Amino acid sequence: MFKWTNFFRGFAMGVTETVPGVSASTIAMLMGIYEKLLGSLSDITKGNIKRALGFLIPLGIGMVFALLITAKFIKYLLAEHPIPTMFLFVGLVVGILPFLWRSAHAETNKRFKPYHYVLIGVSFTLMALTSLISEPVETVITDFNAGTYIYLFFSGVLASMALVLPGISGALVLMVLGAYYTAISALDSFHIPVIAAIGLGVAFGVLFTSRVIRYFLKTYTQATYSIMLGLVAGSILVIAPSSLPDTFLYGLVTFFTFLAGLVTALTFGRAERS
Secondary structure (H helix, E strand, C coil): CHHHHHHHHHHHHHHHCCCCCHHHHHHHHHHHHHHHHHHHHHHHHHHHHHHHHHHHHHHHHHHHHHHHHHHHHHHHHHHHHHHHHHHHHHHHHHHHHHHHHHHHHHCCCCCHHHHHHHHHHHHHHHHHHHHHHHHCCCCCCCCCCHHHHHHHHHHHHHHHHCCCCCCHHHHHHHEEEEEEEHHHHHHHHHHHHHHHHHHHHHHHHHHHHHHHHHHHHHCCHHHHHHHHHHHHHHHHHCCCCCCCCHHHHHHHHHHCCCCCHHHHHHHHHHHHHH
């Protein structure tokens, strides 16, 4: 039976997947369906397909619907107002860090040990270094060949972690990999081959990483959250614009977009912990 409540939950999750900063899994937590999402994904790999699809189909349709609707708007903002839009994303990323920190301690009721801070530092550095090897974030791929589609497929695989790993945004992963603008452009123009390549990668990645991530979150909770904290913090250096506003008014708008992203993420985090 098609449940419209799950469709609207999926729509909310899909909206976040066009925005580098807030992950779909975090939204799933806020709506109280995170454990059920992981369980349903695990059911597919265990053969309990009918039970899993009853939950995942309306959720997935809602996400796809949201992606198609919001892609054009996000593309417009990135093309016409890139600096304030990117600072909105930076605000979202900064605001999600306290949520991850609290979650790591709340799940275990223990403080971080020294090696947890080492994990944060290492993962932060690795993520920050991707800014040196990834293509400019504004690049849209126009020359498609077999290698390009393989690259987009594996970008989708990595981005799929956002569906099962709280705090990591699929859009952010695509941005770090240099595939974000290509994905947004494909959604806007309905470029089926690109959508299919990334979509199949996401589907493949979700099925084969959900059980692994679920295991690590349950068995090595603080270590997993430590790595997540480092990756998310390091991504700030990757997505932050290289240029600043050139007028006072534009700078003021940029400040308020950053503040809007920050407050939004902090509000989500407080709601989840309440």
